[in-house]
Amino acid sequence: MSIERTSAGDPARTLALLWPDAAAGRRRGPERGLKLDAVVVAANRLADREGLEAVTMRRLAKELHVAAMTLYTYVPGKAELLDLMLDAAYAEMPRRDTTGAPWRDRLLAVAEENRILFDAHPWAATISTLRPPLGPGLMAKYEHELSALAGIGLDDVDCDDALTHLLSFVQASARASADARAARQESAMNDEQWWAANASLLAQILDPLAYPLATRIGTAAGVEYGSAHDPDHAYQFGLQLVLDGLAALVDGKAVKG
Amino acid sequence: MSIERTSAGDPARTLALLWPDAAAGRRRGPERGLKLDAVVVAANRLADREGLEAVTMRRLAKELHVAAMTLYTYVPGKAELLDLMLDAAYAEMPRRDTTGAPWRDRLLAVAEENRILFDAHPWAATISTLRPPLGPGLMAKYEHELSALAGIGLDDVDCDDALTHLLSFVQASARASADARAARQESAMNDEQWWAANASLLAQILDPLAYPLATRIGTAAGVEYGSAHDPDHAYQFGLQLVLDGLAALVDGKAVKG
DNA sequence: CTATACGTCGTACAGTGTACGGTGTACGGG
DNA sequence: CCCGTACACCGTACACTGTACGACGTATAG
Structure with missing residues (x-):
């Protein structure tokens, strides 16, 4: 793949990730080992240090000490991850x-x-x-x-x-x-x-x-x-x-x- | 790879390709089946029709009815090919x-x-x-x-x-x-x-x-x-x-x- | 005639995103 | 309490990339 474009994923799923529901009860199954924010922060730090092309699912997973496919339980795909990364960068801009x-x-x-x-x-x-x-x-x-x-x-x-x-x-x-x-x-x-x-x-x-x-x-x-x-x-x-x-x-x- | 930048190759080799020597005598070995120009023209037509990401060495080779590695006898690598493509596009601009x-x-x-x-x-x-x-x-x-x-x-x-x-x-x-x-x-x-x-x-x-x-x-x-x-x-x-x-x-x- | 330079190309490698299916875990309903 | 179920996690596999390497045939120089 070579997404270098935001909002390449499904609008509904992307918006649901960008505007998380605060009233989220405990779900079934094991507790999650990470938080979505941590994934996004790690992705941004990796991109800052080594460039966007270094942000591959495997590399980012290694950075977070999980397997590559585990990331897909946090994010539908790389396209949505990119949206989250950029919106996070926007959020912390000086104004x-x-x-x-x-x-x-x-x-x-x-x-x-x-x-x-x-x-x-x-x-x-x-x-x-x-x-x-x-x-x-x-x-x-x-x-x-x-x-x-x-x-x-x-x-x-x-x-x-x-x-x-x-x-x-x-x-x-x-x-x-x-x-x-x-x-x-x-x-x-x-x-x-x-x-x-x-x-x-x-x-x-x-x-x-x-x-x-x-x-x-x-x-x-x-x-x-x-x-x-x-x-x-x-x-x-x-x-x-x-x-x-x-x-x-x-x-x-x-x-x- | 993901070159989307010109002049990513060796300057001397690239310039030699861009400014071909007209006084080129017959070389040893079999005659070449293609001309460099034909390769560049085919690459540009492919990029025009299907986008730059469709221009892979294998796909371009198929378009020219040769094997993928054959292209490397015409061009040192994809980076140099990109330079030739763009310079050709410049050459045919209206002025x-x-x-x-x-x-x-x-x-x-x-x-x-x-x-x-x-x-x-x-x-x-x-x-x-x-x-x-x-x-x-x-x-x-x-x-x-x-x-x-x-x-x-x-x-x-x-x-x-x-x-x-x-x-x-x-x-x-x-x-x-x-x-x-x-x-x-x-x-x-x-x-x-x-x-x-x-x-x-x-x-x-x-x-x-x-x-x-x-x-x-x-x-x-x-x-x-x-x-x-x-x-x-x-x-x-x-x-x-x-x-x-x-x-x-x-x-x-x-x-x- | 032979040595050599060259054109052609099959195979192989490390890398990509992610589909699929297997395994273990914690909660909800009976 | 117990079991079905939903979920987290992840190993493997697939199709794709550029190109290094080496094999093989050919035409020319000496």
Whole structure:
């Protein structure tokens, strides 16, 4: 399998796991050796340490000192586990109260909070959340982030679109950072070394006259960042542009309204 | 394995494959039954039809009527094959000459060309190109796109940053579209059905008073698009914001310069 | 003619998610 | 008290992945 998408399981079963029933009486049979929370926490710690691809049912089971198939008594499958992992990560995000601050600062704070999330859990940036895990973690996150956008002068649908746009940018940046980390580890070659190796090889093959702009600007950027791209710089650069774009939207609405 | 990253192989070998030596004399042993191009073309057609996860060495070999291991006489491994696939897709992109047009129209054309790429080859959007395949396809693409940005008044590094920002947005959007398609196929449930199922279930669980903005705006957006998100709308909405953001950058530089 | 380099490909290995069925345990009803 | 039953736990098995290794045949260089 290769689920890298949330809500790939049955909605009813997934929601039942995300919103556990507190009024649960003792069931028949032996007592459970673990709690669902412990499974999810172990999965997140494993993913944090060794990456999402290290979270296999066998490996996670070993971490918890049970057999692989035992996990299936806690969770219907790996797809649902992924939903629980991500919702748990959402639940523990920092949420700064920026009431009264200028809207640009409030959105900056939202971006920063998501950046912290992806910094602590790089695997979270690699998951597609087109169908998000509709648990308490996501709901709290969504409510908090909408409150930062409230009162700017956007209607409900624009609010949601603007938030989606901002979050999508932060996630794309974080994904690039996570990819850079993974590439560095798996290739035993950091970006600078990779860039140097390719630059010297390309110089022998490539005719600069055929690609004048590409050679000039590509080299300039490569020299500046020591690679083809620098994810951290791209984030700082792009974030300002995203906020400038949103400013155009907000100002446009203000003029109309 | 689960490479979803270009340039994961040895740079020298990869570059040798991307820039084939025309002056290649007859080698010893039997004549080759295939050409490298045919392998790459077959791989791309397979990925277009059935998705990147269908491109396994065995499946591709069957498509070409050879044994699985035979492919390894054409390509060192799957990582290098992925580079060749993507560079080939780049090579056949449309490139409209927009010389003389306003810069906003020129960047719109660049975005549109990349949208066409990802529409024809959805798998291309799912690949991380932090270390791009430095072949003739990418070079032609890069040169063309830089020419659209030339003369706006940005310096070399800003040019590269601006292009990266725009392309990153288009790719993120295309990835969302590809994810939506994949989710629809694999879950036998389209976004509208998924949204309806979850909305009715959530209504029984959730306290609207605890999440007032989330329920109001989430419902408004869900009703508007029939799901949590609509990738096509997000693209149209976001593209304008990205261009507005770039406008702020260009105007800022023009004032300074 | 022979040595060698090369194309082709069958088998094997370690890994994945999870279906299936067996075994032991604790509770509910008689 | 006692037994049927629901449940926790888990060993084995299956289909799938990329590719290392080695066997075998072929065409060229010397």
